[in-house]
Amino acid sequence: MLTKVSGIILAGGMSRRLGRDKAIEKIEGQTLIERAIDRLSLLTNEVLVVVNSEERALSLCLPNHVKTAIDIYPSKGSLGGIYTGVLASNHDWNIVVACDMPFLNVDLLRNMLSFRGGTDAIVPILNQYPEPTHAIYSKNCLPFILQKIETDELKIDGFFSDIKVHLFSEEQVNEFDPNHLSFFNINSQKDLDKALKIIATRVQQ
Numbered sequence: 001m002l003t004k005v006s007g008i009i010l011a012g013g014m015s016r017r018l019g020r021d022k023a024i025e026k027i028e029g030q031t032l033i034e035r036a037i038d039r040l041s042l043l044t045n046e047v048l049v050v051v052n053s054e055e056r057a058l059s060l061c062l063p064n065h066v067k068t069a070i071d072i073y074p075s076k077g078s079l080g081g082i083y084t085g086v087l088a089s090n091h092d093w094n095i096v097v098a099c100d101m102p103f104l105n106v107d108l109l110r111n112m113l114s115f116r117g118g119t120d121a122i123v124p125i126l127n128q129y130p131e132p133t134h135a136i137y138s139k140n141c142l143p144f145i146l147q148k149i150e151t152d153e154l155k156i157d158g159f160f161s162d163i164k165v166h167l168f169s170e171e172q173v174n175e176f177d178p179n180h181l182s183f184f185n186i187n188s189q190k191d192l193d194k195a196l197k198i199i200a201t202r203v204q205q
Contacts, residue, residue: 008089010085032099046067072084096132097134105176119165121166123136123166
């Protein structure tokens with residue numbers, strides 16, 4: 001566990017493609033959000049879940065040690081969720097992930113955290129594109145995120161040009177997660193079926 005680091009899980013989405021709340025879909029006896037909480041708890045001393053309402057928070061049946069934050073800008077997508085979570089956290093540095101990532105790689109995230117010096121954010125790159133919902137942000141990012149929200153520029157990486165970003169290369173990712181499973185997320189039944197097949201393959205090995 002690393003002190004003075006918060007884990008933030010974005011759970012404000014509507015799960016429209018899956019047709020039901022993906023955060024409480026179960027894999028290996030755990031809901032997706034429980035899996036994310038367990039992995040972030042290995043790295044942080046605070047886990048916070050960003051939701052769009054108190055009712056949503058209650059429906060997730062979160063452990064007592066997990067905090068919730070109601071999305072300040074629920075109509076502003078993931079950018080609004082990141083802002084809410086980072087603002088509400090008790091620490092300067094924050095690991096931000098989506099609630100629908102069943103295979104978060106603790107070693108990868110730990111290594112990403114080692115690049116905090118002299119930067120405002122650590123963001124992995126896959127296929128030449130940033131992965132902003134599997135990234136690490138400091139509170140220095142807040143005014144620049146807010147500026148984008150207020151001007152309705154909601155591209156998640158739109159504020160990166162305003163801050164110091166360490167781009168964690170695909171080569172670096174491959175050292176810890178060559179199959180990029182940490183970034184796999186569940187949006188549809190097809191994705192959920194694929195996740196279950198990945199687990200079944202692991203069990204057989």
